[in-house]
Amino acid sequence: MEKIYINGIGNISPQNTFDESIGEKLVKSVDSFFVCQEPQYKQFIQRKLLRRMSRAVRMGLAAAHKSLKEAKDPAIDAIVTGTAWGCVKDTEKFLETIIENNEQYLTPTAFVQSTHNTVAGQIALMHHNNCYNMSYVQGSVSFESALIDAILLFKDGNTQNVLAAGIDEQTDQLKILLKRLTCARESYPMGEGAACFVLSNRKEEFSYAKLAGVKMIYRPKNIRALENHVKSAIDNANITPDQVNLILTGYAPPPFAKSMFPDAQLFNYKQLCGEYPTSTAFAMAIGAKAIQNDEKTKKALGLKHSPNNIIIYNQAENIHHSIIILSKA
Amino acid sequence: MAERIFITGIGIISAIGKGVSETLQSIKSYSSGVGSIKHLKTNHRGEIPLCEVQYSNEELSRLAQKLIKSTSFDPSKESLTRTSLLGIIAAQEAWRSAGSPVLGNGRTGVFSGNTVGGMDLTEHFYAEFIQDKLAGDIKTMLTHECAKSTERIADSLGATGMVSTISTACSSSANTIMLGARMIKHGLLDRAIVGGVDALTKFTVNGFNVLQILDHQYSQPFDQNRRGLNLGEGAGFIVLETEKTAKKENILAELVGYANSNDAYHQTASSPDGTGAYLAMKGAIETAGIKPSDIDYVNVHGTGTLNNDLSEGIAMQRIFGKNIPKFSSTKAFTGHTLGASGGVEAVFSVLALDKGIIYPNLRFQTPIEELGGTMIPETELLETQDLKYILSNSFGFGGNTSSLVFAKNKA
Numbered sequence: 001m002e003k004i005y006i007n008g009i010g011n012i013s014p015q016n017t018f019d020e021s022i023g024e025k026l027v028k029s030v031d032s033f034f035v036c037q038e039p040q041y042k043q044f045i046q047r048k049l050l051r052r053m054s055r056a057v058r059m060g061l062a063a064a065h066k067s068l069k070e071a072k073d074p075a076i077d078a079i080v081t082g083t084a085w086g087c088v089k090d091t092e093k094f095l096e097t098i099i100e101n102n103e104q105y106l107t108p109t110a111f112v113q114s115t116h117n118t119v120a121g122q123i124a125l126m127h128h129n130n131c132y133n134m135s136y137v138q139g140s141v142s143f144e145s146a147l148i149d150a151i152l153l154f155k156d157g158n159t160q161n162v163l164a165a166g167i168d169e170q171t172d173q174l175k176i177l178l179k180r181l182t183c184a185r186e187s188y189p190m191g192e193g194a195a196c197f198v199l200s201n202r203k204e205e206f207s208y209a210k211l212a213g214v215k216m217i218y219r220p221k222n223i224r225a226l227e228n229h230v231k232s233a234i235d236n237a238n239i240t241p242d243q244v245n246l247i248l249t250g251y252a253p254p255p256f257a258k259s260m261f262p263d264a265q266l267f268n269y270k271q272l273c274g275e276y277p278t279s280t281a282f283a284m285a286i287g288a289k290a291i292q293n294d295e296k297t298k299k300a301l302g303l304k305h306s307p308n309n310i311i312i313y314n315q316a317e318n319i320h321h322s323i324i325i326l327s328k329a
Numbered sequence: 330m331a332e333r334i335f336i337t338g339i340g341i342i343s344a345i346g347k348g349v350s351e352t353l354q355s356i357k358s359y360s361s362g363v364g365s366i367k368h369l370k371t372n373h374r375g376e377i378p379l380c381e382v383q384y385s386n387e388e389l390s391r392l393a394q395k396l397i398k399s400t401s402f403d404p405s406k407e408s409l410t411r412t413s414l415l416g417i418i419a420a421q422e423a424w425r426s427a428g429s430p431v432l433g434n435g436r437t438g439v440f441s442g443n444t445v446g447g448m449d450l451t452e453h454f455y456a457e458f459i460q461d462k463l464a465g466d467i468k469t470m471l472t473h474e475c476a477k478s479t480e481r482i483a484d485s486l487g488a489t490g491m492v493s494t495i496s497t498a499c500s501s502s503a504n505t506i507m508l509g510a511r512m513i514k515h516g517l518l519d520r521a522i523v524g525g526v527d528a529l530t531k532f533t534v535n536g537f538n539v540l541q542i543l544d545h546q547y548s549q550p551f552d553q554n555r556r557g558l559n560l561g562e563g564a565g566f567i568v569l570e571t572e573k574t575a576k577k578e579n580i581l582a583e584l585v586g587y588a589n590s591n592d593a594y595h596q597t598a599s600s601p602d603g604t605g606a607y608l609a610m611k612g613a614i615e616t617a618g619i620k621p622s623d624i625d626y627v628n629v630h631g632t633g634t635l636n637n638d639l640s641e642g643i644a645m646q647r648i649f650g651k652n653i654p655k656f657s658s659t660k661a662f663t664g665h666t667l668g669a670s671g672g673v674e675a676v677f678s679v680l681a682l683d684k685g686i687i688y689p690n691l692r693f694q695t696p697i698e699e700l701g702g703t704m705i706p707e708t709e710l711l712e713t714q715d716l717k718y719i720l721s722n723s724f725g726f727g728g729n730t731s732s733l734v735f736a737k738n739k740a
Binding site: 079084085086094095096098099100102103104106107108111112113114115116117118120121122124125127128129130131132133134135136137138139141142145148149152155156173176177180181216218219319320 | 371372373443444446451452455456458459462463467470471474475476477479480483484489490491492493494495496497498504508511512515517531532535536538539540589590591592593594595596597604605608725726727728729
């Protein structure tokens with residue numbers, strides 16, 4: 001595995017994670033949903049552009065801006081994003097006008113901003129970046145797909161810094177749909193967020209953590225198969241199971257936790273951000289800060305010591321499983 | 330590339346036919362897929378021509394069912410979008426033409442490019458939903474995401490390696506080909522089934538219509554008097570394999586170059602100097618380790634819009650100077666199949682190398698003046714061509730530009 005460092009983070013989430021590492025007072029969900037605490041966008045985006053932008057695009061651009069600033073504005077060689085739901089608001093807007101106006105009197109703005117690559121395209125546009133630009137849309141492993149692409153870019157060579165982001169927005173209509181699908185429940189709230197990272201092959205004094213591995217697993221046959229994938233990922237990351245101090249996961253503990261990592265602490269990160277397809281980007285942001293020994297994050301996660309190695313585990317409907325491994329820089 | 334990437338299978342479905350042989354037949358008879366709307370339920374019937382796949386969803390479901398042999402996946406028991414059905418049909422053909430390899434060992438990935446996912450069903454659900462928030466079959470929404478068609482394709486094949494979907498507008502499936510090649514090159518997969526799919530929807534037809542880039546007649550790519558594009562639908566998949574697993578008798582061509590860049594000029598329009606297109610072509614030729622003069626044919630993006638063809642033409646002049654290789658846009662046959670176009674045109678590129686043919690750019694009459702009046706695409710089907718390298722371009726909204734270089738099989 002290449003040495004890849006997280007050198008900048010911009011994290012917009014339901015918690016106060018943009019201006020601080022995480023707010024002292026943790027926010028709870030309301031009516032089965034978490035909603036992002038958004039920054040004042042005027043400081044990053046021109047007012048006239050801002051007006052037309054959906055929340056997904058605003059959040060993505062602001063998170064990118066923050067992560068670049070933290071990494072001291074390095075030249076970026078690639079932009080890779082993951083989003084499962086895409087630009088929901090603009091998609092709804094255009095769809096509704098088609099239906100209500102019977103395919104007449106339409107305007108193109110919502111349509112052109114509805115494509116899933118809008119955030120990555122707008123980041124490129126705003127930063128005049130002609131480099132490699134990709135948008136992944138693979139449900140709960142959209143962000144992991146983007147990370148795997150970033151790892152490939154470092155393997156390809158000629159890449160020093162990659163901007164990687166995971167973005168998903170909620171809308172009022174989507175909330176209704178998610179409730180009807182019984183995805184969103186009081187005991188299982190849904191959320192949203194935009195987290196952006198500067199990944200680099202250079203270790204800096206301000207590096208948060210090392211991205212030590214990413215693995216996507218499609219329809220594992222059984223728990224044994226899943227365990228084998230997890231084992232090969234930690235082998236690849238050059239760590240042993242007993243060196244894993246923390247597993248960031250969802251509501252159900254990972255089926256391999258007790259057998260493989262009996263000593264690791266478990267934390268349900270979704271109680272902070274809710275369930276959404278790219279929630280692992282939020283987990284990677286708080287995980288990296290915990291590794292860097294940030295006191296507020298450690299407190300929020302109930303940690304006494306800063307962990308050396310973290311596994312982020314996520315799965316959706318037993319179709320996609322994923323793990324992300326973070327280590328001390 | 331350290332590891333050679335071979336193409337061992339191809340599969341296609343579009344307005345000009347189901348499968349490689351029907352497609353070739355249509356090309357040889359100069360038969361375009363554009364025509365008046367038969368399947369899509371839209372008020373633009375009779376006013377806007379489209380390139381529709383000539384089967385209803387029920388017919389597609391039966392066709393898919395016949396093709397699936399290696400898994401228990403049963404299209405008649407699933408709620409499948411038109412997107413999923415088209416994707417399954419093309420991917421199944423690609424897999425079969427690669428010699429029906431067994432895919433269950435986790436070393437075969439499936440990557441598909443797609444722009445609007447299951448919108449073909451969603452837009453019907455939504456019409457009921459906005460009247461009454463409790464109306465409509467809510468399960469429709471479970472088929473909406475772009476990723477769902479990719480999962481159905483992987484399940485129909487029984488592939489268990491990495492499964493992912495790329496959505497970079499009209500360059501989506503060119504990017505899946507690039508991803509597959511890089512995964513194989515770095516030893517993370519032995520094989521990848523890559524390409525893309527998009528079905529026609531009211532959403533896209535109205536979107537492109539309101540942008541005023543739809544031709545209300547039959548499109549004329551790279552023509553001075555071009556009026557816009559004809560939208561199409563379909564799917565194109567190719568099978569990429571490492572040198573170790575590719576069986577000699579199945580090798581059709583080699584993927585030798587690829588590049589992805591961003592125009593970073595405007596959300597929808599291409600830059601006047603074709604920056605993104607230029608960088609993509611230049612990068613792909615460089616990765617291939619060849620010179621621009623080695624390219625024998627360019628399958629251009631060539632949508633037929635004022636903006637694209639001019640910008641792409643300028644970028645080609647920047648790359649090739651006065652010695653522009655033979656080129657043509659096959660979108661005059663298939664229409665612009667959006668997220669599928671890179672996959673559909675990869676199939677065309679591989680076929681061209683394998684059969685030694687160059688495709689006619691249908692309906693071309695007058696060269697574009699701003700390009701000096703010298704950029705004239707091929708207008709006849711050329712056969713018995715000695716082609717070594719083909720460049721294929723795919724550009725999209727959001728500034729996404731990608732190019733691929735395919736080489737004749739020398740193995």
